[in-house]
Amino acid sequence: MEARILPRNLQRQDNAPTDARQVRSRKALTGAMLALLEETPFDQVTIREITARAGTGYATFFRHYPDKEALLGDVASQEIASLLAMTLPILCSASSAETTRALCQHVAEHRTLWSALLTGGAAGILREEFIRQARDLAIGMAQPDIWLPADLAVVYATGATIDLLAWWLARMEDYPAHQIAAILDRLIIAPLLGGRADLFGKTTSN
Amino acid sequence: MEARILPRNLQRQDNAPTDARQVRSRKALTGAMLALLEETPFDQVTIREITARAGTGYATFFRHYPDKEALLGDVASQEIASLLAMTLPILCSASSAETTRALCQHVAEHRTLWSALLTGGAAGILREEFIRQARDLAIGMAQPDIWLPADLAVVYATGATIDLLAWWLARMEDYPAHQIAAILDRLIIAPLLGGRADLFGKTTSN
Amino acid sequence: MEARILPRNLQRQDNAPTDARQVRSRKALTGAMLALLEETPFDQVTIREITARAGTGYATFFRHYPDKEALLGDVASQEIASLLAMTLPILCSASSAETTRALCQHVAEHRTLWSALLTGGAAGILREEFIRQARDLAIGMAQPDIWLPADLAVVYATGATIDLLAWWLARMEDYPAHQIAAILDRLIIAPLLGGRADLFGKTTSN
Amino acid sequence: MEARILPRNLQRQDNAPTDARQVRSRKALTGAMLALLEETPFDQVTIREITARAGTGYATFFRHYPDKEALLGDVASQEIASLLAMTLPILCSASSAETTRALCQHVAEHRTLWSALLTGGAAGILREEFIRQARDLAIGMAQPDIWLPADLAVVYATGATIDLLAWWLARMEDYPAHQIAAILDRLIIAPLLGGRADLFGKTTSN
DNA sequence: CTCTAATCGAGACGGTACGTCGCGTCTTACG
DNA sequence: CGTAAGACGCGACGTACCGTCTCGATTAGAG
Numbered sequence: 001m002e003a004r005i006l007p008r009n010l011q012r013q014d015n016a017p018t019d020a021r022q023v024r025s026r027k028a029l030t031g032a033m034l035a036l037l038e039e040t041p042f043d044q045v046t047i048r049e050i051t052a053r054a055g056t057g058y059a060t061f062f063r064h065y066p067d068k069e070a071l072l073g074d075v076a077s078q079e080i081a082s083l084l085a086m087t088l089p090i091l092c093s094a095s096s097a098e099t100t101r102a103l104c105q106h107v108a109e110h111r112t113l114w115s116a117l118l119t120g121g122a123a124g125i126l127r128e129e130f131i132r133q134a135r136d137l138a139i140g141m142a143q144p145d146i147w148l149p150a151d152l153a154v155v156y157a158t159g160a161t162i163d164l165l166a167w168w169l170a171r172m173e174d175y176p177a178h179q180i181a182a183i184l185d186r187l188i189i190a191p192l193l194g195g196r197a198d199l200f201g202k203t204t205s206n
Numbered sequence: 207m208e209a210r211i212l213p214r215n216l217q218r219q220d221n222a223p224t225d226a227r228q229v230r231s232r233k234a235l236t237g238a239m240l241a242l243l244e245e246t247p248f249d250q251v252t253i254r255e256i257t258a259r260a261g262t263g264y265a266t267f268f269r270h271y272p273d274k275e276a277l278l279g280d281v282a283s284q285e286i287a288s289l290l291a292m293t294l295p296i297l298c299s300a301s302s303a304e305t306t307r308a309l310c311q312h313v314a315e316h317r318t319l320w321s322a323l324l325t326g327g328a329a330g331i332l333r334e335e336f337i338r339q340a341r342d343l344a345i346g347m348a349q350p351d352i353w354l355p356a357d358l359a360v361v362y363a364t365g366a367t368i369d370l371l372a373w374w375l376a377r378m379e380d381y382p383a384h385q386i387a388a389i390l391d392r393l394i395i396a397p398l399l400g401g402r403a404d405l406f407g408k409t410t411s412n
Numbered sequence: 413m414e415a416r417i418l419p420r421n422l423q424r425q426d427n428a429p430t431d432a433r434q435v436r437s438r439k440a441l442t443g444a445m446l447a448l449l450e451e452t453p454f455d456q457v458t459i460r461e462i463t464a465r466a467g468t469g470y471a472t473f474f475r476h477y478p479d480k481e482a483l484l485g486d487v488a489s490q491e492i493a494s495l496l497a498m499t500l501p502i503l504c505s506a507s508s509a510e511t512t513r514a515l516c517q518h519v520a521e522h523r524t525l526w527s528a529l530l531t532g533g534a535a536g537i538l539r540e541e542f543i544r545q546a547r548d549l550a551i552g553m554a555q556p557d558i559w560l561p562a563d564l565a566v567v568y569a570t571g572a573t574i575d576l577l578a579w580w581l582a583r584m585e586d587y588p589a590h591q592i593a594a595i596l597d598r599l600i601i602a603p604l605l606g607g608r609a610d611l612f613g614k615t616t617s618n
Numbered sequence: 619m620e621a622r623i624l625p626r627n628l629q630r631q632d633n634a635p636t637d638a639r640q641v642r643s644r645k646a647l648t649g650a651m652l653a654l655l656e657e658t659p660f661d662q663v664t665i666r667e668i669t670a671r672a673g674t675g676y677a678t679f680f681r682h683y684p685d686k687e688a689l690l691g692d693v694a695s696q697e698i699a700s701l702l703a704m705t706l707p708i709l710c711s712a713s714s715a716e717t718t719r720a721l722c723q724h725v726a727e728h729r730t731l732w733s734a735l736l737t738g739g740a741a742g743i744l745r746e747e748f749i750r751q752a753r754d755l756a757i758g759m760a761q762p763d764i765w766l767p768a769d770l771a772v773v774y775a776t777g778a779t780i781d782l783l784a785w786w787l788a789r790m791e792d793y794p795a796h797q798i799a800a801i802l803d804r805l806i807i808a809p810l811l812g813g814r815a816d817l818f819g820k821t822t823s824n
Numbered sequence: 825c826t827c828t829a830a831t832c833g834a835g836a837c838g839g840t841a842c843g844t845c846g847c848g849t850c851t852t853a854c855g
Numbered sequence: 856c857g858t859a860a861g862a863c864g865c866g867a868c869g870t871a872c873c874g875t876c877t878c879g880a881t882t883a884g885a886g
Binding site for chain 1: 327329330354355357358361362365366369370373381389392393394396397398
Binding site for chain 4: 830831832833834835
């Protein structure tokens with residue numbers, strides 16, 4: 001029907017406001033997806049379940065998303081967007097300690113949401129979406145002198161952070177947010193920035 | 207939680223030798239899985255394809271593995287076992303540079319195999335199996351003084367290494383093995399070992 | 413046991429007309445079943461064959477019938493319905509000779525159809541459906557004075573007629589229809605009606 | 619096609635006595651089949667169930683019978699043989715009343731056995747075996763003058779008797795044996811014998 | 825009373841059909 | 856006239872059973 005020029009992420013972002021019903025349907029679908037993800041691992045979630053929960057017709061799903069994965073991607077971009085506004089400045093900001101602390105705080109406050117997103121079958125897609133957005137942001141930023149390929153830096157930082165957060169989400173009772181933030185700082189951020197800073201104890205923290 | 211040293215992969219491996227036919231069937235199945243993974247992403251591989259390629263009956267698959275995932279897990283443990291003999295000593299060995307070099311060399315020599323295993327839907331299961339085996343090995347080793355929780359160290363080192371290798375496997379022409387080994391050393395291994403162990407004051411205790 | 417007048421065939425027939433596709437699918441399925449029965453004994457007919465022949469999807473079968481048997485039951489009721497309009501009046505009509513003759517004529521004209529239905533594994537189900545419809549009709553008719561239990565009369569007349577027809581269908585070249593009709597009259601109908609008429613030669617024929 | 623007088627039951631019966639183990643196995647199998655038939659309809663009985671119940675190995679079944687049907691046929695011949703010694707003389711004996719009475723008595727005494735044999739999926743095979751034995755016996759007997767084809771007489775008498783008995787077995791509380799015997803006599807036997815033999819003019823010739 | 829060969833149990837295997845489930849398309853009927 | 860409801864084609868799933876086969880272990884019956 002429509003002449004879709006742009007692959008699919010722009011479709012998502014610029015066709016929302018046209019019709020009021022479409023907005024409502026999408027919101028219902030993303031909401032239903034989020035709700036279901038907190039009960040069921042992603043790959044056991046059925047499109048029929050989603051539409052049933054969203055109170056919308058089954059075929060309506062396909063008028064908005066080609067796949068179950070596309071819906072998850074949409075959900076992911078929204079949730080990631082708010083989170084990423086904090087995590088990416090880490091790489092540039094002088095006081096990354098503040099930012100990592102804020103990041104962990106945010107995750108802790110939406111624990112069930114991020115547990116659902118970062119565990120189960122959703123992790124793979126979420127990781128991809130995470131990296132995509134991180135890469136987009138990184139392009140816009142002035143590249144500081146980094147001793148390794150810029151793309152690898154994004155992939156590594158994103159992946160390792162996700163792994164750390166996923167590990168933490170399963171044991172959140174045992175570790176406070178600030179401790180995880182410190183680990184994140186020292187284990188992931190510092191090696192990226194400081195050439196050999198870590199070897200000499202000039203870590204970015206304190 | 208429970209401390210079973212050899213979780214279940216030995217279960218798989220020590221019920222085989224009873225019947226000669228079972229050994230043959232399993233070998234055919236794992237071989238077929240490996241062959242198919244180099245052509246098709248894991249979640250598009252059909253059990254019927256596997257059995258057809260293996261030259262075995264369709265129902266026979268389920269006499270050995272409950273799932274497609276279980277077979278992948280079996281394949282993974284075998285391939286990982288040989289690889290892990292090199293990668294885990296990295297954490298202890300004085301000259302980790304040697305070991306990381308050997309690791310990257312090994313991966314480069316079996317590029318298509320590890321490309322298949324670390325990309326596509328297989329990555330998740332492989333990551334889990336990797337961590338399982340790494341954890342088993344880590345238990346048996348003398349724990350050096352590590353400034354972060356031992357379990358997190360395993361998860362982080364494994365995950366980050368996999369990410370790095372996966373990134374490399376997609377761009378192998380651009381980077382020689384020794385460079386990746388150096389990155390692995392500096393980006394992942396060094397931050398784990400080096401530094402003040404007591405920065406956070408006995409973090410491994412809950 | 414329970415006296416449900418219209419057991420379940422009407423259930424089948426009054427939910428069809430809602431959707432035009434359903435009508436088409438059912439007709440295709442029954443047609444395919446009839447066609448296959450003339451080539452293969454019933455219990456060697458596969459649901460996959462039926463759907464392939466009908467040009468319909470495999471799962472579609474189960475959206476209409478729970479079983480292969482249910483489809484045969486549906487086919488049977490249709491074919492029996494047209495036949496039974498002739499055979500049941502035999503019991504009441506004064507000139508049964510006419511009716512039996514018509515019955516045999518009808519069977520002879522659709523020989524392959526009835527051969528398929530009355531031989532092979534289909535016979536059992538067809539017999540049941542035959543008796544069911546005969547019983548339904550018998551309830552509606554005024555019961556003449558019969559010297560044996562009404563239900564037994566139905567079962568006996570139906571079963572014996574089917575046996576006779578099945579026997580005839582395998583040797584149709586050797587016996588003309590009117591002769592079978594005469595046998596049917598004298599062997600099955602007469603003993604039911606005439607108290608002792610058969611002993612004195614006052615058969616219904618002539 | 620070929621005129622084998624004793625089709626295949628003698629095949630079965632003359633290879634038994636060689637080994638004592640074979641006798642034991644067969645007895646176990648037939649016993650298990652009979653026991654299972656009283657609990658389960660024939661076509662839901664599994665060969666694995668039979669062998670499990672018989673306490674014999676699974677493959678052993680196929681060393682004695684090619685099919686589940688063959689075993690049922692064997693079981694049937696045994697049970698029918700004892701019954702048929704009474705039912706066939708009905709056609710010749712002057713006092714058929716005595717014989718039918720004895721027949722019904724016998725069935726009543728082994729009610730569960732014959733219920734199992736004459737209802738469920740077993741009925742078809744049993745009917746065939748019944749007719750086969752009846753036909754064999756009829757060949758040996760002097761053919762009285764019968765007004766219809768001899769083979770049809772056998773088929774009709776056997777089938778109608780089985781139908782009557784099956785009907786009775788489901789309602790045995792309501793009708794005593796002697797009443798069924800009377801019905802059998804009047805409804806099935808009498809029409810066969812009585813009447814003008816030449817009503818149709820040498821019907822037995824083709 | 826021994827020895828040899830047939831029979832047995834156990835169960836893995838290739839094969840085939842089953843009935844279920846979910847996807848994504850497309851038609852129908854209704855508001 | 857557009858949206859819900861849902862039937863449909865498709866195809867993979869996991870299960871069940873069949874009939875064949877390969878094993879040793881046992882045991883019957885011939886010598």
